[in-house]
Amino acid sequence: MRIINHKYISIALAAFLSAQVFSVSAHTASPENAGGGLYLVESQDPGFLETLAGFSSVEYDRGRTRLVKLTVPYDSLPDEIRAKLRPVSPYEVYNAPAVLSQKESILPEVLTLVSKVSADRIKASATAIAMTGKRSAAQLDVTSGSGNKRTMDLVADTLKGLGYAVERHCYKDRKMDKECNIAGYRPGPGTDPKTVLVAAHLDSVGYDNAGADDNASGTAGLLEMARVLAGYRSDHALLFVATNGEENGIVGAYAYAKKLQASGGMGNLAWAINMDMIAWNRDGVVEIETNKEFIAHADWVGTMAKLYTRLQPHVASPAWGSDHVPFLEAGVPTYLSIEHWEDHNPCYHKSCDKPEGLNWNFAADIVKLNLAVIAGKTRLEPARD
Ligand SMILES: [Zn+2]
Incomplete structure (x- = not known):
């Protein structure tokens, strides 16, 4: 190493x-x-x-x-x-390659876990989401058949099919529909309420059949994590939140954080993971972005990247501009996993943000990283029925 x-x-x-x-x-x-x-x-x-x-x-x-x-x-x-x-x-301010821990080594059961990730499935889900039409939450003001609505339904159906309890957390009435986060939940065993939250925004800036990297890729990554973990028992509860309105000011994630604060659920969050733009790759670098107080945690995440993926982990602080921010503000150890920005997707926030030209093996590596993080913090056992 x-x-x-x-x-x-x-x-x-x-x-x-x-x-x-x-x-x-x-x-x-x-x-x-x-x-x-x-x-x-x-x-x-x-x-x-x-x-x-x-x-x-x-x-x-x-x-x-x-x-x-x-x-x-x-x-x-x-x-x-x-x-x-x-x-x-x-x-x-911090932005540097992750400082790797020498205490960790490769575990065969985690290798087995991450080997279940399929780049083809991530590509298929991301393409299906990108092709739903216009995914801006503002489209819910214009048409009830918008890509945003179709994506909410697609995510809800997929999580339900995987056995998670699905909640539509609707926080705003639009003219033609409601603006909602889609959450899939699975309780942990026993009475310990400790929960790991995985977030990715399902909306886009709103170009027709676009937003493949931003952020159909992260939403597809969330669904792939949910699929792989459906085959495991965990000693933490799992909470997958496909957020809405991120492109309108992180609206959905703030609304969800407020709901968790009100219910006491925020105190149960052991940590949280955000995926936003995970499929454009030039140099193999993944940025792990957090706030200053969690840089050691981010370095440990970087160690998982080195052990279980081909990614080159960089750690960055402070956090801004995506769904990790509301949870960091609540004191929850949270990071954003995102493609390297120094040579970033030239189609960012443009109509050409299409599935073609994206790197699904890179996206799969980011999903593997986030699964390895969960395995490193939570006891996972293959489910037997
Ligand atoms: Zn985004």
């Missing part, structure tokens, strides 16, 4: 950025420069980045982690720009 310590990269980065902080604060004293005037950019939308470039300079750009400084006063920014900028401390 290759063990390389890259922590020094982060330390050097923090030192570099804090030097920038001091040089800025020596000259300016306005409130928006508290923390050095560094902002995390909470969007990778190409149009947004082009607009933002007119108001800022890029200070750091690695993977999904982009930091800018403003070249105009914060208060003069348009609201839609301000909404996607978060003041950030250099000490929250």
